[in-house]
Amino acid sequence: MDTASIQFVVFGLAMALVSNFSRSRAWRSIVLMLASIVFLGLLAYNPIVFLPLAGFLLLGYVGLVLLERSWSRYSLWSILAVIITYIWLKKYTILPQGSFINHPYFTLGLSYIFFRVMHLLIEAGDSREKRHIGPGAYLLYTLNFTTLLSGPIQRYDEFVRDQFAQDPIALGPRVIGLQLERIIRGFFKVNVLALLLHAAHEDALAQMSQPLPPTLKLLAAFKLAVIYPFFLYANFSGYIDIVIALARLMRVRLPENFDRPFSASSFLDFWSRWHMTLSNWLKTYVYNPLLVALMRRISSLDMQPLLGVFCFFVTFFLIGVWHGRTSEFIFFGVLQGGGVAINKLWQLGLTRVLGRHRDKALVKNSVYIAFARGLTFSWFAFTLFWFWAEWKQIDTLFTAIGVAQWLGVWLAIWLFATVVLAVWEWMRAALLSIKTTEGPVLTSRYAHVVYATALGLVALVITVLLNQPAPVIVYKAF
């Protein structure tokens, strides 16, 4: 059930069906709560393993109650307590080994619960209008089974708007059709595309340690770097597609988490399209407050752009660090932070050198965009080595071929990504330009039915034939 398996989809659809037996918010909330409890029960049979999670939720709720009662002087303390407890439960290596609980316990989805609890605490501390969040609403929001394992990270007000609405959002045949199509698309992404890409990535990884002719080795290195971003996208966005559609069928709109990230023409743009709810969360609660605080202290106008660069680095460094507890993820964070910081510096430098008008003209140039898109993809693919491999493995891979050969591989990846992604964008635009009075043919309900049926059939046949457990959702581990 902790994967995008058929069982999970069937469970979600069944819950959506039951939820729609009545439009009353009480009924829909009871169904969502029961579904979330059953879902947790299916993930771990022993109730004892949930105790640390229950403690974490209780801690968050106590903090929230304190803030609701205008004890705002406790705001910082409650936030710190939640952060430290989170780090402790996730067993970050910065804490002494002996301090951790040795008994196995449930941590799936803890990161995403952490973001939701932190969001509630920060908003409760900042807001002048105190609002009461009852324990039921708190648990519904934090344990919602559609967002429990891998997000998306929804804001509380957005959740309340749909979940507790007197008149819930409409659910007509067209919306149902779209959501079913989205579930099929997500299922296909995770269970077919990601599965095949993962197999291809594993093959390339094995080839890197085999005695192969240099050309084949270079090809293996190329595949190793290129395949993983697509795998990760198919794996994560596929799962997100499924949960967003399931939630919509339960009349709750979850925020989008991806917006065609490989179309991004800069690394900054990329992070506004990839895991959007996480980057938005950090921009809201780390980047903005940090920038404001620094600007209050450093008033020099010349320094202000550099402060932005620094804040970007910190924000995206934290995104990297959030992904894992080991030093590989710290370096991953440095590469993410470094990427956006250099990107921001490049933008500033370009404006300074070319002037505002020529800079604007350049960034609209299609050739410049294509190369920038290729470079963005290549950089992301490069950083992902620290996402999926350990230092020892990275060392083996980077010494499997020479430095000059690796540079050649990365150059090839840049050119490949530039051309392929440009062709993809051109094709997409061309196909979307074929229109009827109702809009693009490609997005019509007829086209949706055709490709959803085809994808569904292929996904079903491949799932049955391969008869393997549904692939693990990579982001559930974080």
Added chain:
Amino acid sequence: MTQFSASNSVYIKETKLPRRDIVILPLLGFLTITVCLIVAEVASRYYFVSKMIDSCACYSADGSFRHRSNCTSSLKAAEGPWVINQYNECGYRTKEPCGPKPKESIRIALLGSSASEGFYVSYDQSFAERTASDLTRILGRHVEIQNMGREACGPVCVYRQIDEALALNPDILVLSIDPYDIRHLELAQMPYRDLPVLPRQTADPTADVYDPFMAVKAFITRSSSIIAAEHFLFQDASIYDRVYLHYKDNADYLRTPFSPLWEKRLAAFDIMLTEMARKSSAAHVPFVLLEIPSLPQVALARENNLPAGVDPKAFNERLKQIALRQGVQFVDGSDDFKHAPELSKLFYVTDGHLNAEGHAYVSRALVDQLIKVQFSTLMNGNKTQRQTTARQER
């Protein structure tokens, strides 16, 4: 009201569906599935080509067939490579001529059906040729196998070949049998087994009646996409087991006690083996019964938790009892399969025949047991038989 669609970043108006869409949309779905299935069938026919009919087969009036003398044909299993079949002047799939046995050579006559013939594998990789070359290497003298194995030659067909086999003056006679052979033992032919020509098998009065359901079923089961699907599905032995055990009569040899029909078949085989053993004994030719395991037997033998009443070894045990009662050496071809790799590397999983790797395992078991039990015959030839032949020649 509008609904945000993430797939294309456009806003879609939430309006009522036009009434025509109630017909058009399901029809589109149906058409898509049809097109997908046609594409799958075309692709499967390209990747899973098969040729099952042997152009060297020459049918007789009773429906049985022999292979034409000195004929060459090619066959292909859907999951295997193209294979050349060459038949000698007697129509046996053997490199050596079937004439008088060369001096200093050991000759083994091999009877059986498609597994003995080495169906869908090149002759060098069949267990017959592997056994001959392994014995030649081990014994340091030439061993030839006159391979009389023939596709669809069940126990009655084999029984009717015994005199022909003994006429080859073999030093050893080997009969290979698998559950599929016993399953297709025609009980109705038993009373006529000694006649020069067998009556045609009892005609099914309903055979010529067109049954649309059966026609559709046959069309589907013969489609290449089903073969392709089975090929991938049966890579997992446990799925194969589950599917196979749903069969009734086909799988009843895996269940104990055997069904009455299987008991009848085994009793009929017992009768024929007794008569074959008597003839073989009269010709002073040691007789060996080789059991070739079926795919489900091998698959189930690896399962840790077998369903109640399922015993993949029961069939072998019964054959062993029948063989030993007649003084026939029994060789369990499945012995070495315990240590074999996964099933898909041993069998053509959609077809059930052994592939080249599977033949190697059968050959190993046969060579081991022949060396163990028939060593003196293999080293010195069949002395009694040679003396009798020499006396007759004088």
